Amino acid sequence: MGTDQQFFCGNRMDGYEERRNKVRRFQLTSDIFFCKVLEDKEACQEVVRILLGHPSLVVKDVKTQYSIRNIENRSVVLDVLAEDTDGRMVNVEMQVSEDEDHQRRARYYQASMDMSFLEKGCPYEELPELYLIFITEKDFLCQKTGISYIDRVVRGRGTVTDNGVHEVYANLTYGCEDEKIDELLRYMKRSDCDYQTEVFPNVVRKVRYLKEQKEGVEIMCKILEEEREQGIRIGVKRGIEQGIKEGMAQGIERGMEKGIRAFICDNREENIPRERVLVKLQKRFELSVGEAEMWLEKYWG
Structure with a gap:
């Protein structure tokens, strides 16, 4: 541990206790805390499985605060980018403090990721299946439900078409019919260390570690x-x-x-x-x- 960190976190007990109390007040709605919890592969897998409704999905790699640089245009920093064992990519964003056009943000994030995924000269078929999960404070889609799954539909026909991109918008305002999703979204607003659940135990474990254990x-x-x-x-x-x-x-x-x-x-x-x-x-x-x-x-x- 460096000297600055010792003074900041350990040598002065009053300062350390004050900081620990601040850490205890963190919730998963904080993107900083959210990223630290979901960098744990098991915790990330639980969140992705629950929100996508894929109980057998296996996460093999997780990156947090993943930066995609664009020299000429706007760069992006993704909260969480995960890859599963089938090569599908999942971007999870905690955007509760942002009052922006979330759908256009998702559009730009998707475009930025696609540009970074596909190397020059490669066919478009090599673009991976991509899931974008945005967690927001308000129900900006006005659907009066805690989660919405967006499909591309042929107008007048109702036929669903698939370009490999799947958008999911969850919000912390409304409840969900799905009990697991509802429980997870409610927990994100509280993030208690002593919470007991069999639905996402690894999320709670990581929260407890960051809030209670010295390391x-x-x-x-x-x-x-x-x-x-x-x-x-x-x-x-x-x-x-x-x-x-x-x-x-x-x-x-x-x-x-x-x-x-x-x-x-x-x-x-x-x-x-x-x-x-x-x-x-x-x-x-x-x-x-x-x-x-x-x-x-x-x-x-």
């Missing part, structure tokens, strides 16, 4: 630290971008100050020692000792 809590602590620091970097970047419009020097200065202030305040809240923050500040923002001291005097309080 799991430290994993979540590290992720939260990385997310916080990424947010600081984004803040600095946005400040610099704003600087292009307002005047480069002034914009960079504003962006740097916002990032430094957030960094100092967050570390102080975590009870990380002042002298340790001083060292981290110099490294993170390439400051001299004097400059770092100046910012600490201003924002440490």
Whole structure:
């Protein structure tokens, strides 16, 4: 374990306990927590089997936070991408905090995945069967049910056609006639450690590990630290971008100050020692000792 992680998750008991309490409040509706739980192959398999209604499906590989880069256009980061033993691909997205056009998002994700799956010169038949499962807060399809399966149908004929893409939209607002799906979606909103079930025991096991066991809590602590620091970097970047419009020097200065202030305040809240923050500040923002001291005097309080 690195020095920063020790201070963040272990050496200061008050800070550690505070972080552990925050981790305990996580639910599967958090995409960060959702991804950590479903990177467990058995847990992912349970979720996919239940939501697709395929009890015999076997997941052989799982990737979380899977990035598909596009040099010229928008890149995507998939929450969960799984492959089963028959070569079928399953993308599971937790999108409860997003108020967007989920169907067009699914369309773009599918296109991005297809581009990454099919190598140049290969026939289209080699595209794998693809399942997209989007879990949202609201019933944006207005079907008054907790899960909807979308088919391509010939208008006026009712004939279902198959291009290998299957869209599934689950929501956390309505219940489901299927008891297993209903139980799973209800659990996602609570994510209790002491929950007892025979339907998805591996999901509960992974939740319990991340919330209760020291190793799991430290994993979540590290992720939260990385997310916080990424947010600081984004803040600095946005400040610099704003600087292009307002005047480069002034914009960079504003962006740097916002990032430094957030960094100092967050570390102080975590009870990380002042002298340790001083060292981290110099490294993170390439400051001299004097400059770092100046910012600490201003924002440490």
